[in-house]
Amino acid sequence: MKTKLKNIKPWTIILIVFLVLSCKETPKTINIFVDETTKSEIQYGITKLEEALQNYGLAMNVVENSAEAQLIFKNNAKDKENDSFELSINEGQSTLSAYNTRGFLYGLQHIREQLRIGKSWHELTPKTVNAHYGFRAIKFNLPWYSYRKGENLALHHDTCKDLKFWESFLDMMVENKFNVLSLWNLHPYMYMVESEKFPKSKSFTDEEFKEWQAFHRGIFKMAKDRGIDTYVFNWNIFVSDEFSKAYNIGEYKKGSGFGTFWGEGETNALLEEYTREMVTKTINEYPNLTGVGITLGERMGGMTSEERRDWINRTFVKALKDADREAKLFYRAPLSAGLTSHGTVSKSTEILTREAIENIGLENDVYLGFKFNWSHGHSSPKLCIVHGGILTDTYWNPKPKNYKGVYTVRNEDFFALRWAQPDFIRDFINNNSQDYIGGTIIGSETYIPAKDYITKEEHRTWNYAFERQWLFYKVWGNLLYDSDTPDAYFEDALKQKFNITEASELIKGWKLGSMNANRLASFFQGRSDGTLYTEGFKAKRGKFIDIEQFINHPVLDSSYVNIKDFVAGNFEDAQITPIELADIAEKESKEAIAIANALKAEHPENKLLQIELSDIEAWGHYGLYFASKLKGAVALQTYKLKGDKTQQTEAINHLEKGLQHWKSLTEAMERYNVPVMPNQFDKAFSWRKHIKDAENDILVAKKD
Template sequence: MTDILRSWHLHGMSMALLCCATSLPAKEVTIAAPDSPMLRYAAAKLESALRQRGEAARTVRPDDASARPDIVVRTPAGEGINPGPEGFRLARRDGRLYVLGGDERGAMYGVLEVAGQIRLGRHWSKIQERTVKAQFPFRAIKFNLPWAAYRTSPAIEQHDATCRDVKFWEAFLDMMAENRFNVLTLWSLHPFHYMVRPKSFPEASPFTDAELAEWRSLWRRLLAMAKERGIETYLVNWNIFVSPEFARAHNVARWSETWRHIGPDPERSEIVVRYTREVVAQVLNEYPDLTGLGITLGEQMGGMTPDERRAWLDRTFFAGIAGANRPVKFLYRAPLSADVKSGGTTSEENDRRTRAQIESLGKNITGPVWVEFKHNWSHAHSSPDLFMVHGGKLSDAYWNPPPTRHKIVWTMRNEDFFVLRWGQPDFVRAFLQNQRKDYVGGVIIGSECYVPALDYITAPGPHKTWRFAFERQWLFYAVWGRLLYDGATADRDFAALLEERFGAGLGDDLLQAWKLASQAPLHFASFHRGTWDGSLYTEGFSSWVDRGDGKRTFFDIDSFIKHPVLDTKRYINIADFVKAGGVAEAGKFSPPALAAQLERDGAEAARRVAAVRAKAKPSPTLECELADIEAWTAYASYFAEKLRAGVALATARANNDPKQQALATAALEKALGHWKRLAELGGRFNRLPVLSNAREPFSWALLTPAVERDIEISRQPLGNRKENSAPKP
């Protein structure tokens, strides 16, 4: 026993002797905790949890001589106890529960853990001893703001009022703290004129003094609430943009007037350099609770070489930070292009030059620089292994030799399922297992095309017991956040969260059903390679564009046969499989084997759903989640039959075989039935069609005619086709 624990033991004995001197009525639970913003927040959550269980509670300062605390919170943890930064130790001694934090944030997480265990039904005096150490220091959510938004579409703009509501941010930040996220990244093409009136360029502001005061109040409240929950905040922008008013006043960067987010015509004027430098410094000075900044070397930098882009960054952002009156942290998004274009390209030389700039960063930039990459471009919910970043393959230049000035963070984008819920902790575990490297600092999760604010998807009714969009995807955030913080978080912990919501005895079946159902989109996005955001919308079996006619394109049977896979370690596409004589390399899913796996997973998920329903009549809210599980199983069945159809049709075309053609048609007819079931389940509790970043709204029912056309394609005469079975490059 350490000296500090021995002193607690002796102190506890003396307290026990005093208590035995007289018989006292049951007393309230007393929490002794240091007075700090994070611990005040956590103690309030603990008091609330105790009261929900019928126990009175109050929090006192540790030096309150009259208190006889039942729960003692201390930070730092003390001699001989080292849970590390953000970690905590729970220990029981002499009838007391001790929460020992490695630092203030770790103590907060320890108190929140106790509150969570109490909500799950465990008495505070029976909470198990444990030590938890934070797995990654950077556990972030990407939140695209609806003002000066990356995409100007009704799907994004509809969130404006919700994102100006402090109650929304309070609820969102509570969720983040509960799931141990510690960084909120706020993304906008140019957020700065919503925060300050630039001193040297007042013409850049579109607001009256009263309007700007409202914006400032919102920003300050948001940043303060994040800070008291142990959440760092970063503003992340794209370049080069200015406010619309500044663009008009000085005839520069005129694309900023419409927020056209990508183009080939760079802005090189000196006044834009001055404006950017000064507005960066002013924002940092006026918002001391803002943790840091992040940048994107694109999208309106087309026409500039990579060296010119880095030089512009030196003269603007880094000069502005150096001129601010305080240090900040920095998120450096790795260049999206290694040439003068606005699209995606990579090169080792550009990687090395970017690393050199990062390593040279000095004045007012504190801590490691977080260097960000998109894992598997915009479709991270695919393979746990890395096959590409934005633009292509990534060299090892950022971590070979080992860095001392920066750490890598991976953005795990979700552009693949917005309507249907998802929760697969095994996928997250497999991904994180690959990241156990000294140079990896953490992960950002989130979307470009989906804002988790206004719930515009769920239909009204007794099933809807929540207000905001992120609340319907609660399991997604719980799985990612808790595993990023504590890699030892077990399935039983997620099952307990499901039981807290839906009733005792249901957790294991529900979790297993979610895990099996959630495999289907992972298989598809691994089998059907996506790149930029709209190239793949997994749950819709389609792609979309946000320019021109804004068309949505269903993946018909012809494109499905030929399209390349993402995960070349585990999958082979249909064209290559047929060309190889129906043989796949060892360790790879052949298309027929993948179809069989999808059906097995779907059948077991359905069995688990039936087991849940057999135990008790589900609440409307639970039925809403069960419908999503069943929708994924219908999706898996559709995918499986389309795989079989694709193999049969490609074989029929290669061999002029009408029997294989008939098998293909039959499989597609079965697939149509599964699609119609998916459309029914997807719309059962939702308001479909929903707005999307394509001009066309989305629903499965709207795509049913395209599904039916696959059957027509399969019936086309075999001899009239000239096939190239090679996959697209």
């Protein structure tokens, strides 16, 4: 006899549902099945998973029978370059499939993140990610024997010598799916190996040298455990002071400051032999080091492109071939096409470089590096220039077989102000994902994210500078890995960090405010490091961008038209005019400030949130200053060209409004940060001291 559904009592249905749910209750112990080789390679991730489970009262156990496991690790065909993963779930059993260590680590992180937002083991979400870029790197300039000099770099020395810092930094990298750490200084090799052929070149006592060896081995081992490749970069024809003095080589070593890395190249047999030996010994003695990077630029003045290529072949390339193991090469595209060290490009140099790499004879493919929009990558998402100018398609047509391009997105533009604009990164990826592009490096030349010298001590609740910029690294790293990462992912991170529900508004505020950095750097062309410092509204190696320079300076992105050409009528209809740019900056900056103020009012006791909201507010006033200056400059140039006094009055009014926004920006920046801080091109930078420059623009506008 069949029971009719309508005769079943409601309480019976409730009981059935309860029993079903009870059967799916999370077990007290999560059994995992993993082969020993994989387990040893991903021990870091397994340990992190076990710690996460313990936080929720669960234990973890490795079993020998896959049928008993709630989580099975499946090793696909080995592919060291494929960081993808798949988490599939079938009848309560999860299978994590990956091609390499990183894929497993990222899959395990996905599981931990699901648990962190409150899901039970049976509520885990399946996920498949195909890694977008294979090379996702951070450029980290070391404070010793650094390319540039200054307090802003030297103050990081002790922090960067502490392996606890590197453990924390590498944890951040793997959490955000960065897979390459690149370490930069003028001559890294003397800190890792000692020459046998040139014994007088020793730079340290035996005890000091052992400390440096342990330091580097510690970094490289921690990086490998986290699936992070490591490279050391230099600027080529540089040696230690001791080598220079003992063997009378390196006249430039007697100079100081800028002169130590800029000028004529010095080549001779001893220097080349020393370089080859040091590079080969480094590769042999540091098995966890992935590769080396070279620069065809500084200290190669007076050398032709052919001579520079040949020097690299005789030293670095030969050293790689002489080593006992394979190591990778990152080949930075020539920074100069002529005999100087100044940035230039030419088709002939591109042809020469392509031929050199195609005939390099190394086992591994080579990465060919370019600066994306020179030193100011947080500008336009379109490639406008590289170091030296505009490239032809020589490197990519026909498609290369043994190398891929990597863009370095430099940040010389904001160090105190936090930045997070995932839409810019998505646009960057959409514009620069050709099959010949292998990845991206982010990082700075004039800023080191180690010691936090910016935040006032009484407000700092973190240990290191990179932690105050946590969202910057989160949006960059995760989108470079998975370009489909939605804003919801970053919203979850914001909810967890600040214990708020308005995360969608917060990420919107970050987008609206941060975009002002990109607007200025797209409109006001920057080239080398000191030609633009966006957050300080500075150019010309530390000088404030005055109204006259603002009017006449060229744009970076040809989608825009500069003020002088706009007023003269020399522009295309499709170009964005200064007035249109001002209008959108004004509108979105006001929205950013409104969001910041609303969240501050809603969460007055949430100090950590208040600190970060202050940056959104600051970016808002920055954008309003930018908008006022754009409108004021257009009116002033119109007055100069046509003699219309009403335009002069309008210019003064706009610039006076801008002055008030600069003062508000200053107040926001001094609220939680030190009022004066060292900068590469301004030893005592502050927003407050530039109030007088904003006032001076008004005086200029008042002149007849």
